[in-house]
Amino acid sequence: MxxxxxxxxxxxxxxxxxxxxxxxxxxxxxxxxxxxxxxxxxxxxxxxxxxxxxxxxxxxxxxxxxxxxxxxxxxxxxxxxxxxxxxxxxxxxxxxxxxxxxxxxxxxxxxxxxxxxxxxxxxxxxxxxxxxxxxxxxxxxxxxxxxxxxxxxxxxxxxxxxxxxxxxxxNATRAFIDNVGATVNSPFADYGPVITADESVLLFTSRREGGVGDDKDPDSGGYFEDIWQSVKGADGKWQPARNLGETVNTKGHDAVVALAPDGQRLITYVEDSGGDIHQAELQGTTWRKPQTLGRRVNGGQSHEPSAAYAPNGRMLYFVSNGGGEGNRGGHDIWRIDIEGKGKAENLGSVINTPYDEDGIFVHPDGKTIYFSSQGHNSMGGFDTFKSVWQNGQWSKPENLGWPINTPDDDVFFVLSASGRHGYYASSRDDSQGSRDIYMITFLGPEKPPVLSAEEPLLASRAAPVRQTLLAPAVPIATAQVTILKGTVTDADTKKPIDATIELVDNTLNQNIATFGSNASTGRYLVSLPSGVNYGIVVRKEGYLFHSENFDLPAGAAFSEVVKDIPLKKLDVGAKVVLNNIFFDFDKATLRKESTAELERIVQLMTTEYPSLRIEISGHTDNVGKAVYNQDLSQRRAKAVVDYLTGKGVPASRLTSAGYGDTQPVAPNTTKQGQALNRRTEFKVLGK
Structure with a gap:
């Protein structure tokens, strides 16, 4: 509870x-x-x-x-x-x-x-x-x-x-605060909302009837907590909530505290050993039973009430009142690499106060955290604050302001990847129960009025409407993150595939994170904070890998990209575009950002398929003379082959070909089409 x-x-x-x-x-x-x-x-x-x-x-x-x-x-x-x-x-x-x-x-x-x-x-x-x-x-x-x-x-x-x-x-914050409605909320207490990055799935805790066991807590008289889920329909409205089931919910209290951006993992709170957090994974359409995160997170009899995933899925932020090194007093916010072996790190005195902190949430942009605190400049109880990682340190926490924060406790706030919608629980005049879940729509700064000397159009109105010169648009700040989502399927059968999705920093040649598409639906979602040249690789045994490139400059505004990925069986004649092979402008010199993709081909041909024979082909747009384009494409294909042979791949298994502008995949009438036509391809010649 x-x-x-x-x-x-x-x-x-x-x-x-x-x-x-x-x-x-x-x-x-x-x-x-x-x-x-x-x-x-x-x-x-x-x-x-x-x-x-x-x-x-x-x-x-x-x-x-x-x-x-x-x-x-x-x-x-x-x-x-x-x-x-x-x-x-x-x-x-x-x-x-x-x-x-x-x-x-x-x-x-x-x-x-x-x-x-x-x-x-x-x-x-x-x-x-x-x-x-x-x-x-x-x-x-x-x-x-x-x-x-x-x-x-x-x-x-x-x-x-x-x-x-x-x-x-x-200095109130301009925002609408709306009850999400009866399909989610009940006459009982509903609270602790968590969402996927694209707002397509909402999980929350409820003390309503109809839960697992459907019993009442003898101490409080209310129903035991259970975790419930609602999804958005095609009309953009939340569908009737359903109980998450017995694999996650027990006959006792079960509360959700975090959901991974792609909705494939969740963290629950369990009242044992002082109060611990557990993790569950989604397998197809069924959640596995939550498992403890271990003593590196849950210490002894300490209390760990909330947590949040970073976008890479490896770094976990959590709240604990454990007496570890760096504790500032009461409940503090910590972070830990859950796939590593190191100790948890306290976020420090800029974030943590001598009072309690709670309700940690990490935005999909990877650099902004939202949390609740009884300290800082709270207007009463817990207020929700925002802090940004800048120049190697956390910025001074900023109160989200009135009316988002109130004199009462305001805890467990989450924000969509776009930064436009927040969700939290509150007790208001239109609440259906003791607490309901509300959506906050941030409106941004108010547009300054522009006066006009035009005559009134509707003089009978108390506040006449006048024709005015349009003021410059006031931009509404959005998060600096791109959401890439879609489905992975078999190119021939169209059936969904549970593929592995690797996220690579092309500049540093480092694997940032590994995700997976859902086994039942093939759906995937990846959060891409701006400021990185990303290579995205989709793999499945028996299939050619598929690569995508997203070069997101620092400060790039929010966008949502839907990319369905049909994976091709590794059969003779199959070919894919190598979207993370880069050359210097108008040259056949491989850029260092190509290294990860090139090494991927080396591994494929030396470890996974040691007898595979392939053709590397170069292609251009139709700008310039055809002879020149053919020569450039040939030199670029050969540069790739030379790299592979230099890494030990036998030359007898490699062929290079330059096709210039003779095999376009898109019209050359637009810059987008020309960009698609400038490509390097991989074709299977023999297995």
């Missing part, structure tokens, strides 16, 4: 000022002599409510309905109003606490030593910043009283949060 664990730690023993108060009405026979049955029922509700309220730990959610029932008979009892307010402060509906607390104080100014502090909390949670500051100051304990230093520090922090709220609300 870690997603709902953030409860208000209210301070006891605060000194307060006395004021004139109205009379509190007690639950006695004298007061309700004309309604003895009602009094009897109310006293029963009070007793039942107190049993929950005074339990260890207090069960505010269970106590509240009993107190509200008793209040229907007597709305003017100071202590009951105080307890109702206290329960609301520890519920998803914290903002409802204020009128009850204010009434309790009006009825009896000494109803509880914490009343002024709690009124301050109620005002704070309703974003009434200045009034909250005044109440907090009134609740400040006198120096020398019991626990005065700790209480003063707590109140001073709350005051700083209100001061942050004042500033952030005045």
């Amino acid at each position: 870690h997603k709902l664990r953030y409860t208000l730690g209210l301070t006891a023993g605060l000194m307060l000022a006395f004021s004139a108060s109205a009379q509190s009405v007690e639950f006695t026979k004298d007061q309700f002599s004309d309604n003895k049955d009602g009094l009897k029922t109310a006293l029963k509700d009070l007793k039942q409510g107190d049993e929950w309220y005074q339990s260890d730990p207090p069960r505010f959610e269970q106590a509240l309905p009993h107190y509200l029932a008793a209040q229907e008979l007597n709305p003017n009892n100071a202590l009951l109003n105080f307890k109702i307010g206290h329960c609301y402060l520890n519920s998803p509906y914290k903002s409802k606490a204020l009128p009850y607390l204010q009434k309790a104080y009006k009825l009896d100014a000494v109803v509880d030593a914490r009343i002024r502090y709690m009124i301050g909390r109620g005002l704070h949670l309703n974003a009434r910043w200045q009034e909250a500051i005044a109440e907090y100051k009134a609740a400040m304990p006198a120096p020398g009283t019991k626990n005065s230093t700790a209480l003063q520090n707590d109140i001073q922090k709350k005051i700083r949060e209100c001061e942050s709220g004042l500033v952030l609300q005045k």
Whole structure:
């Protein structure tokens, strides 16, 4: 139940000022002599409510309905109003606490030593910043009283949060915040959304009926947590959510905390050994049972409530309160290479504070993280922050601002690869349950108005519409990442293939990451942060490999590319384009970015298929003279063959051919077509 664990730690023993108060009405026979049955029922509700309220730990959610029932008979009892307010402060509906607390104080100014502090909390949670500051100051304990230093520090922090709220609300973030709807949300608590990079799949945690086991937690009275999934239909709308099934969900609590950008792996939270995270893999359409990530991540009795994959799938960011080297206090954010053997690294004091951090999310651009923190310039509880890796360090965390952040806890925010849509859980007026999942649409900076002297077109309107000169467009910032997705199929049968997809940095000749297409659907998705010349290689035993090239300069804006890849069987006559072979302009000199692709051919011919015979052919567009083009293409093909023979491939198994502009694959009437025609091909001559 870690997603709902953030409860208000209210301070006891605060000194307060006395004021004139109205009379509190007690639950006695004298007061309700004309309604003895009602009094009897109310006293029963009070007793039942107190049993929950005074339990260890207090069960505010269970106590509240009993107190509200008793209040229907007597709305003017100071202590009951105080307890109702206290329960609301520890519920998803914290903002409802204020009128009850204010009434309790009006009825009896000494109803509880914490009343002024709690009124301050109620005002704070309703974003009434200045009034909250005044109440907090009134609740400040006198120096020398019991626990005065700790209480003063707590109140001073709350005051700083209100001061942050004042500033952030005045400079609100332009965004729409919309409930994602009844196909996803239920009358119960729904929270912790995670998405694929292209927003096609949404996983979330829910305490609704219909889960695995469909039992209720005896401690809270609510249904056990389960993980549910919704996918986007062809109309762009979320389809009815379905339970992820017994391989992932158990009869106890199961919560999702992370989903890989391609949706092929997920991380779940399991309440064992203090609270650990596990990983599950998607095999076709079925999720495998989650497996622990081991002691390098889950330490002893430490608590690991959230995690996130980096785009390469190897680096894992996670939250832990473990006492490892570098811990800053409470829950910190760490990162680790889950395929390596090294220790986890603390993200440092720029990100982690003496307070708790949680809800880590790594954007598909590979350099931006979003996380929640009780520190920094939070306006109350956990706020969501953004930080970017720049020049070898994390930038100062930036509060996402009002109304995305509120005075209450704002945790577990995720963002689409485009940077336009965020998802999180919140309790709002249009919520169907105690918490619902919402989508945030970021609007970017406001377009400045341009005045015009034209006459009104609709003079009868209160705000006449005028013809205006168009202001320059205000660009909406998008993420610097490209999403490449599609399906891998057999070129002949058209059936999906579970192929291996390698991501290579051509400049550094390094393998960045390895992914796979789905065994049942053939679907794949790769996130490509800008600033890299990428080679993408799709492999499957018995097939010719397929290569693609994406040279994304630094700062390249978001784009989504759909590329279906039909793999060809390794048969005589089959041929593929070597998209990661590069030459200097108008020359036959191989560039260093070609090394990875060339070495791939060497491995294919020396290790995988030691008797394979191939033709390497060069092709050009139709710019220039045909004789020159034929000669250039021949020299380029020979350069590739020379490289391969230099690496030990027998010359008898290699043929080079230059076809100039005689075999175009696209019209030469456009630059795009000409680029496709300038290519190097690989053709199987014999096996």
